[in-house]
Each structure stands twice: as C-alpha cells, then as structure tokens.
Amino acid sequence: xxxxxxxxxxxxxxxxxxxxxxxxxxxxxxxxxxxxxxxxxxxxxxxxxxxxxxxxxxxxxxxxxxxxxxxxxxxxxxxxxxxxxxxxxxxxxxxxxxxxxxxxxxxxxxxxxxxxxxxxxxxxxxxxxxxxxxxxxxxxxxxxxxxxxxxxxxxxxxxxxxxxxxxxxxxxxxxxxxxxxxxxxxxxxxxxxxxxxxxxxxxxxxxxxxxxxxxxxxxxxxxxxxxxxxxxxxxxxxxxxxxxxxxxxxxxxxxxxxxxxxxxxxxxxxxxxxxxxxxxxxxxxxxxxxxxxxxxxxxxxxxxxxxxxxxxxxxxxxxxxxxxxxxxxxxxxxxxxxxxxxxxxxxxxxxxxxxxxxxxxx
Amino acid sequence: xxxxxxxxxxxxxxxxxxxxxxxxxxxxxxxxxxxxxxxxxxxxxxxxxxxxxxxxxxxxxxxxxxxxxxxxxxxxxxxxxxxxxxxxxxxxxxxxxxxxxxxxxxxxxxxxxxxxxxxxxxxxxxxxxxxxxxxxxxxxxxxxxxxxxxxxxxxxxxxxxxxxxxxxxxxxxxxxxxxxxxxxxxxxxxxxxxxxxxxxxxxxxxxxxxxxxxxxxxxxxxxxxxxxxxxxxxxxxxxxxxxxxxxxxxxxxxxxxxxxxxxxxxxxxxxxxxxxxxxxxxxxxxxxxxxxxxxxxxxxxxxxxxxxxxxxxxxxxxxxxxxxxxxxxxxxxxxxxxxxxxxxxxxxxxxxxxxxxxxxxxxxxxxxx
Numbered sequence: 192x193x194x195x196x197x198x199x200x201x202x203x204x205x206x207x208x209x210x211x212x213x214x215x216x217x218x219x220x221x222x223x224x225x226x227x228x229x230x231x232x233x234x235x236x237x238x239x240x241x242x243x244x245x246x247x248x249x250x251x252x253x254x255x256x257x258x259x260x261x262x263x264x265x266x267x268x269x270x271x272x273x274x275x276x277x278x279x280x281x282x283x284x285x286x287x288x289x290x291x292x293x294x295x296x297x298x299x300x301x302x303x304x305x306x307x308x309x310x311x312x313x314x315x316x317x318x319x320x321x322x323x324x325x326x327x328x329x330x331x332x333x334x335x336x337x338x339x340x341x342x343x344x345x346x347x348x349x350x351x352x353x354x355x356x357x358x359x360x361x362x363x364x365x366x367x368x369x370x371x372x373x374x375x376x377x378x379x380x381x382x383x384x385x386x387x388x389x390x391x392x393x394x395x396x397x398x399x400x401x402x403x404x405x406x407x408x409x410x411x412x413x414x415x416x417x418x419x420x421x422x423x424x425x426x427x428x429x430x431x432x433x434x435x436x437x438x439x440x441x442x443x444x445x446x447x448x449x450x451x452x453x454x455x456x457x458x459x460x461x462x463x464x465x466x467x468x469x470x471x472x473x474x475x476x477x478x479x480x481x482x483x484x485x486x487x488x489x490x491x492x493x494x495x496x497x498x499x500x501x502x503x504x505x506x507x508x509x510x511x512x513x514x515x516x517x518x519x520x521x522x523x524x525x526x527x528x529x530x531x532x533x534x535x536x537x538x539x540x541x542x543x544x545x546x547x548x549x550x551x552x553x
Numbered sequence: 554x555x556x557x558x559x560x561x562x563x564x565x566x567x568x569x570x571x572x573x574x575x576x577x578x579x580x581x582x583x584x585x586x587x588x589x590x591x592x593x594x595x596x597x598x599x600x601x602x603x604x605x606x607x608x609x610x611x612x613x614x615x616x617x618x619x620x621x622x623x624x625x626x627x628x629x630x631x632x633x634x635x636x637x638x639x640x641x642x643x644x645x646x647x648x649x650x651x652x653x654x655x656x657x658x659x660x661x662x663x664x665x666x667x668x669x670x671x672x673x674x675x676x677x678x679x680x681x682x683x684x685x686x687x688x689x690x691x692x693x694x695x696x697x698x699x700x701x702x703x704x705x706x707x708x709x710x711x712x713x714x715x716x717x718x719x720x721x722x723x724x725x726x727x728x729x730x731x732x733x734x735x736x737x738x739x740x741x742x743x744x745x746x747x748x749x750x751x752x753x754x755x756x757x758x759x760x761x762x763x764x765x766x767x768x769x770x771x772x773x774x775x776x777x778x779x780x781x782x783x784x785x786x787x788x789x790x791x792x793x794x795x796x797x798x799x800x801x802x803x804x805x806x807x808x809x810x811x812x813x814x815x816x817x818x819x820x821x822x823x824x825x826x827x828x829x830x831x832x833x834x835x836x837x838x839x840x841x842x843x844x845x846x847x848x849x850x851x852x853x854x855x856x857x858x859x860x861x862x863x864x865x866x867x868x869x870x871x872x873x874x875x876x877x878x879x880x881x882x883x884x885x886x887x888x889x890x891x892x893x894x895x896x897x898x899x900x901x902x903x904x905x906x907x908x909x910x911x912x913x914x915x916x917x918x919x920x921x922x
Contacts (some may be wrong), residue, residue, distance in 0.1 A: 216599035228716060231728070270806055356743060356790045365873060365880075368862055371892055385717075390871070392863040410887065413867040426867050429718045447688035475868045497750040500786060503840045504750075506725060515721075517868075520920075 192255045194377040195240065195345060196217040201248035202235045209235045211401040212249070217379065222371050224380045224388035226424070227398035233381045236398075237347055240379065242266050242347070253344065269343035272486075273350040275334040277322040283333050284318040286308075290341050304340060311374075312336040328359035332366065339374070348380040352387060365388050385425050388415070399423045415540075419469060419547040422540060428504065430476045431514040434544060437464040446470045449510050451489060456536050458552025467544035474517040476538035479530050480506050487531035493524045507532055554579045554737055555600060560609035562595050562761075569595045572609070582731060582738045584769075586748040587758035588784065593741040596731070596758070597707050599740065601630050613704070629703035631711045635694040637682040643669075643693050644678040649715075650679065650701035662731060668696045671726050673719075686716045692723070699730055706839060708740045717898050719865035724750055745785045757781050773811040774920050779912040782838050788871060790907070791844075792836045793879040797829045804829075806908075811877050813856055815873075817902035818918065825908070832910035843905040846872055846897045852899035860891045876898060 193216040202210035210232040217223050235452035238244040240251060249256050258266050277286050287305045296304075309315045313330050322330055331351055348463040352363045366390055371378055382388055388395045388408045396406040397420070398478055405417035422430050437446035437455070444455040446468070452469070470532035479493075482488040491507040491514075498520065504518045505524060509532070516532065524530065541550040555577040562915035570592040577583045598604045599611060602623035611618040616625065629650075637666040639644050647665045656799060657732040669675045672692040679762075682690055695711045710725045728751055731738050748755050749769045757764040757772060757780075765777040782790040795815075800872045804817040804826055816839070830833055847854035858874035858881065865871075870885045874897060883899060892896055908916035 232759070354589075356784075357745065359785045361788050365862055365865070368864065384649070386866065389867055409865040409867070413865070413887075423718055428868075429721055430585070495728070497725075498770060499746050499749045513711070 192218055194221070194254060195379070196252040196255070197236075197249070199249040200236065200239060200246055200251060202232070202239060202244065203247040205329055205391075209481045210239070213279050213401075213403055214249075215396060215403065215406055219377055220375045222378045222380070222391060222393045224382060224384055224392035224395045225398055226388040228383055228424075230400075231398040231403040232382075233398050234349060236383045237270075237349055237379060240345075241268050241270050241347055243270075246373070249430065254418075267341075267343050268345045268347055269338035269341065269374065269454060270347040270349060271331070271334045271338045271351050273353060275330045276335060277321070277337075278332060279320070279322050282318065282320070283314065283320050283325070283408065286322070286333060287318075287337050287340055290337060292377075294341065308336050312339075312370075315479070326359070327355045327361055331363055335367070335370070339376075344377065346378045348378065350382055351380070353382060353384055360387075367391060372412070381528050386427060387520075389425070397424060415549070415551075416471075417549055419471070420437060421472050421540070422549070426473060427518060430471050430473050430514060430540075433470045433512050433514070435468060435470060436466060437468050437483055437541070446539070447511050448512065451509065453489070453539070454536065455539060455541075456552060459541065461553045462550060465540075465543045465545065468550070469542040469544050471542060472473060472534060472538060472541040473505065474515045476535040477514065477516040478533045479507065479516050479518055479522065479524070480533060482529040482531050484531065487533035489532040491527055491532050493527055493528040493530055496522075496524055498523075554581075554614060554768050555639055555739070556612040556615075557569035557596070557600075558595075558610050558612070560599065560606045560611065562592070562599060562604065563607040570599070570606075571763050573686060573761070573763055574609075575763065575766050577737065577739060580735050580829050582728070582736075582740065582751055582753045583756060584748040584750075584752035584754070585739060585741045585756050585758060586745065588743055588761075591758040593743075593758055594675070594709055595761075597709050597739060597741055599629070600705075601628055601707050602626050613656040615843040627703050627779045628707055629698045630702055630707040631694050631709060636680075637690060637697070639682055639694055641683055642679055643674065643689075645683065646693055647678075647696050649699055650697060654816075657874045664700055668700050668730075671730060672696050672723065682865075688719060691715060695723075695727075697698070698867060699734070699736075702734070702762065704737065706736050706738045708738060710741055710743070713744075719825075720747075727751070727767065737741070745787075750787075756894065757784070759784075762796070770920075775914065775917045776838075776907070777914055779836065779838070779909050779914075782907065782909075782914070786840060788841050788882050790838045790840055791881040792838050792909070793876060793881065793901075794834065794836050797826075797835055799826075806835070806906075808877050808879070813876070815856075815906070816903060817908075818906070818916070821908070821916055828910050828915045829908065834911055836909045836912075838903050838909055839881065839901065839912075841871060841882040841884050844881065845900045846874070846883045846891070847900075848897060850898045853900050853902075856899045856901045858897055858899050860893055860897055863891055872897075 195217040197213050197215050200213045227233050239246050240408045244258050251259050281484050288301050291301045305407055352360050384459055396402045396410055399420050405421045435446050438445050438447050444459045445452040476487050494506040494508045497504045501517045503522055505518050507514055558574050560573045587593055599606050648661050649757045651661045653861050674692050691714050712720050755769050756766050759780050765781045792814045798805050805814050807814040858876045861875045862873040872885055873884050874881050
C-alpha cells in the first residue's frame with residue numbers, strides 16, 4: 192500500500208486551473224521531488240497533501256485511506272517552509288517545544304523529545320538562541336527539527352533551501368539527505384532547482400502548467416527525458432536542441448539539418464518519424480577537435496569559450512545553430528577558429544517538434 | 554578608471570562595507586561576487602552616487618567623486634527592481650535614454666530594435682511593462698541601461714530572475730554587447746559560474762570585506778583563503794584538518810587520531826613550512842573534480858574512508874566520504890554507484906592539495922593539464 196496516493200488531483204482558483212489531474216503513488220520511505228518552474232502547480236500540490244488547501248477534484252490517500260476531509264493537524268504530516276516560519280520572540284528550544292505543547296504534552300516528555308531531536312539535527316548548541324541570531328542554514332535546520340518533532344508520517348519540504356547561498360546550500364542538501372537515510376521518513380520536496388531534486392530525490396516528478404510531464408528515477412529523467420520540457424529543464428548545462436528532420440537511406444537513419452547529416456543509432460531505423468523533429472544532445476556528449484584532426488564529423492566555428500573553473504564551455508556555430516560543448520579546462524579556442532565536432536551517437540535524443548514528446552528507439 | 558580607497562559604509566551599527574579598496578580599469582569587466590548581504594549592492598550604490606561612503610574616497614579617472622550627484626556621473630545602472638516607466642511602452646522605455654541625449658529618430662529606432670533582438674524581447678516592444686513576466690521586465694531594464702553610451706555600466710544581478718536556460722543565453726549575449734561597446738562594467742552576482750564566465754577580474758566580498766581580487770582562473774585555482782575556496786566551485790572545496798610534522802627532513806601532514814599521513818609536495822618550501830608551523834589550525838583543501846575513489850587500495854587511491862552520501866548530478870555522481878571526522882567529496886561517473894557505509898579508498902596526494910594556515914592559503918598545487 193502506498194504511503195501517499197494522489198488520484199486525479201485538481202486545484203482550481205476561480206478560472207485558473209493550477210493543478211489539472213495529478214496522479215501518482217509514493218511508497219513508504221521514498222524521497223520524491225516535485226520539480227518545475229514557478230507557477231507550475233507544485234506548491235499547490237504540496238499544500239493539498241498537507242491539507243492547507245482544499246482539493247477541487249480527485250482524491251488523496253494516506254496508507255489507503257482518503258484524507259481530503261481531514262484537517263492538517265489530523266493528517267500527521269509536517270512541513271518545513273522556505274521562510275522557516277519560526278516564532279521570532281521564542282528561543283529555538285521554545286520553537287521546538289511549541290508543537291508538542293499544543294498537542295497537550297507537558298514537562299519531561301516535552302524536554303526529552305526536544306533534546307532528542309536537537310541532538311539528531313546537531314542543533315543542541317542553538318537551543319537558547321533566538322531566530323534572529325541564526326544564519327539561514329541554521330534557521331532552516333531548526334525549521335526541519337520542528338517539522339520532525341511530532342514524528343510525522345510524511346515530511347513535506349517547500350523550497351527549503353532555494354534562497355540559501357552556495358555553501359549553505361551544499362551543506363543543507365547533505366543534511367537533508369542524511370536525515371532521510373538515517374530516519375527513513377517519506378519525504379516530499381518541492382523545488383524549482385533541478386540540482387536540488389537530482390541530488391536529494393529517489394524519484395522526480397517534473398511539472399509544467401499544472402500537469403506532471405514525467406515521474407522517474409533521477410537516472411531515467413536525465414538519460415531518457417519524456418519530452419522537450421523535461422529535457423531542457425534537467426542538467427547543470429542546458430541541453431542543446433536543433434530542429435530538423437529524419438531521412439532514411441541504405442538501412443540507416445540520419446538526422447538532417449540543412450545540408451548536415453548526422454547518423455542516428457540503429458535503434459531508430461525501424462521507427463517512424465513526424466515531419467519535424469528536434470535533436471537533443473547534452474554538452475557533455477559532444478567534443479570539439481581541431482579542424483584538421485580528422486576526428487569529428489561536423490564542421491563548425493567557435494563562437495565563444497567560457498572558462499567556468501572546473502570545465503570550459505565552448506559555444507560552436509554550425510550554420511544557423513549554436514551548440515554548447517563541455518570541454519576540459521585545458522581546451523581554449525579563440526572565436527572564429529574552425530573546428531570539427533564529434534557527437535556520442537548513443538546519447539542522441541529525438542523529439543517530435545509539434546507535440547514535444549520524445550521519440551523512442553525500437 | 555574607478556578607484557575605491559579605504560571605503561567604509563556604516564548603516565547604524567552595521568558595517569556593510571569595510572575598508573574596501575580596488576581599482577577598475579577602462580574596458581574591464583569586473584564582477585563583484587559574494588553571498589547575500591555581503592555588501593555588493595552597497596558598493597555599487599556608492600559608485601553610482603546613490604549613497605555616500607562613511608569613510609574613504611571614490612575616484613573616477615583620479616578625480617574625486619564626492620559631492621558629484623548620480624546624474625552628473627554618466628554611469629548607467631540596472632537595479633534589481635527594474636524601475637521601468639509603467640506608462641511608457643517597452644519601446645519607449647528603451648528609447649528614453651537615447652531621446653534624453655538627443656539621438657536622431659532613425660538611429661534610435663535602429664538601436665532599440667538591435668538591443669531588443671539581442672535580448673529576445675522584440676515581440677513585446679509595443680506592450681507596457683505591467684504586462685510582462687519578471688524575466689522580460691528584467692531584460693527591458695537591462696536593455697535600457699546598455700543602450701546608451703555611458704562611461705561605466707553598473708549591473709546589479711541583472712539576469713538573476715531569468716530561468717536557468719535563458720540566463721545562460723543572456724550571459725553570452727551580454728558579454729558580446731559589452732565587448733562591442735568597449736564597455737567598462739561592474740557586475741554583481743552571487744552565481745559563481747556567471748562570475749567565472751563573464752569576468753576579466755573577480756572581486757570576492759564577504760561581510761563587507763575584500764576577500765580576493767584576481768582573474769577568474771586564479772580565484773578558482775588559487776583561492777586566497779578558505780572563504781573563497783568554499784564559495785567557488787560545484788561542489789565547494791572540501792577541507793581536512795591536519796597537523797604538520799617533519800619526518801626524515803620532509804614535511805608531512807597527518808590526521809590526528811589516525812595513521813593517515815600525507816607527504817607535502819616537493820615545492821612546499823621553508824617559508825611555507827614556517828607559516829604552517831606558526832599556525833593554530835592547518836587545513837588541506839581539495840576539489841571534488843580532482844578527487845577519485847576506488848574500492849581497492851592502490852598507489853593512487855591511498856586513504857581509507859567510508860561512503861557517507863551519494864548524490865546524482867546527472868552527468869556524474871557526487872560521493873561524500875568520511876575520513877575520521879572530516880567530510881571529503883569526490884566524483885564518479887553516473888554508472889558507478891557506491892553504497893552508503895561502504896569502505897572506499899580516496900585519492901589524496903599532494904598534487905591536488907591546497908594548504909591553508911589559519912584560513913589563509915599558503916600553498917596551491919599545480920593546475921591539472
């Protein structure tokens with residue numbers, strides 16, 4: 192039985208359909224991320240799971256039983272918010288104790304649990320401080336601790352680390368991931384940052400305009416995105432796209448862009464293709480070679496080289512298209528240098544231009 | 554061109570900028586980089602003339618800027634909150650600075666369309682700012698500041714509100730526009746890749762203080778201190794606390810309460826030895842992309858550790874291991890997975906180790922070819 196089951200969940204705000212028919216099952220102990228741009232419906236979905244928003248249509252079940260008529264406090268879910276929502280006049284200790292006291296617990300029971308959670312979360316030395324004296328990362332850790340204090344069945348995280356600076360972010364990601372490993376909670380994260388979702392989640396649900404485009408493991412979402420939207424959203428360097436068409440000749444399939452032909456993997460030979468196709472290839476699956484080297488089959492010209500510290504990104508111009516190629520830091524080429532580009536055939540992705548959907552190999 | 558000498562800005566009891574000095578040459582693209590609240594926008598405001606420093610001076614071409622109002626400085630600025638004229642169309646917003654400088658009508662039209670094309674906002678030119686998305690508004694604001702010919706362009710996080718894909722596109726266009734105009738630019742960001750991609754020079758700020766002033770490759774490969782090392786890079790640098798010992802006349806770093814000992818590099822000289830021996834805390838720094846793992850101990854993978862976390866980054870996995878109480882990160886290909894708790898061996902040799910004495914860098918390894 193699933194810990195959380197969403198069945199055709201819809202949310203309408205007046206005329207606006209914020210969430211249109213979301214269905215998915217989340218297993219106990221799973222870490223799921225809802226990933227998408229602002230306005231895609233991910234926060235609305237999370238708030239309906241929490242009970243902070245009413246569902247317009249559909250059903251939400253916890254362990255097989257519908258919860259849509261239950262108040263948030265009766266659902267045994269807990270939430271950590273982007274802005275921590277800590278009571279500024281109370282110490283960290285008091286902030287942690289609050290949910291227990293509200294539930295009628297007293298004295299030693301409260302103290303014991305607060306100290307237990309503080310130790311698990313490594314925030315014991317912060318207990319006497321007030322929220323205004325905490326760094327962003329510390330405040331977030333306290334917010335998480337408070338969410339865990341009543342031992343929820345499900346932990347909901349609403350963009351908990353988006354606004355933290357780089358090094359705090361890395362730290363908190365590690366922290367949240369370790370929490371999941373050590374405590375085994377069912378966790379649902381909402382974020383617009385693909386790196387957060389790839390790093391933390393077992394499975395990612397990529398959302399766009401109120402719908403889920405794909406739910407899959409991080410590996411699957413990266414290697415086999417279901418459509419152009421997912422493909423363009425995932426990856427630290429954006430995927431390259433080129434419009435063209437597919438032609439078949441002599442038992443082989445070729446992607447054609449103007450007078451450029453790129454041989455496609457054999458898996459595409461038996462497939463049928465629409466008129467207009469988009470080729471997708473990640474910067475990590477291309478290489479730049481000197482023009483005379485004999486390596487690489489595509490002639491191009493360097494547009495610009497950016498040094499990012501751990502790698503260089505070379506933008507090459509191929510007729511009217513510009514592609515980005517990830518190269519080692521030792522590679523430097525000036526603009527207008529003629530080069531040749533090689534492509535890892537096995538990583539070529541094709542999409543139907545009009546529907547956006549991925550075309551699979553057969 | 555622009556010079557800050559000992560500039561300090563106090564707001565009440567808060568020292569937002571402390572004793573800050575730097576120079577920006579003509580046609581340089583200088584990025585001011587640091588976390589939120591570091592004082593970056595305050596520095597830009599003082600250069601623009603919107604705020605005056607509490608102590609210290611600002612100069613433009615060796616002339617003091619004190620008392621010169623913003624409109625007389627001829628510096629073009631983009632604010633994070635855009636400040637677009639809501640009653641004018643986007644075309645009019647872009648044309649405004651040119652009209653103010655009495656540029657002929659035909660030229661205005663040409664320049665507005667060219668800018669709009671570069672920033673991908675041609676289709677919205679006849680609309681008003683109120684009907685645009687945040688990202689579109691940000692590009693109009695950026696276009697408006699770049700369209701005129703100013704001595705210096707002060708850009709405060711001008712593409713922060715664009716989605717990742719668009720941000721990367723705009724970055725390249727922006728660099729092109731600035732090079733075409735032979736512009737001098739001071740650019741604020743908290744995104745290290747943006748800083749690396751755009752800058753001729755990076756000025757790293759933290760808590761109002763100057764942390765490092767150097768070209769991007771140096772800030773990445775030779776960070777001046779632990780703050781810079783931990784703020785730049787994906788993931789940030791890992792640190793191991795060690796003690797220094799001399800064995801057989803050669804310096805070695807060892808981890809307390811363990812048998813782990815790493816000989817220092819051959820070019821770790823006596824001056825560095827002296828600094829290290831006088832330090833209270835010595836740390837070794839290493840970057841994940843130069844650190845690898847193996848299940849079997851070999852010459853390269855010398856130090857035993859336990860897998861603490863495995864994170865996917867799509868094109869690679871980030872493996873966090875625990876070495877005594879230290880946390881170190883390494884990368885592996887996406888197919889190579891490790892189990893949490895598994896014992897592995899880490900590649901930790903002097904050729905990838907930076908040495909920090911009391912948070913200050915005293916030794917950097919050679920850059921990998």
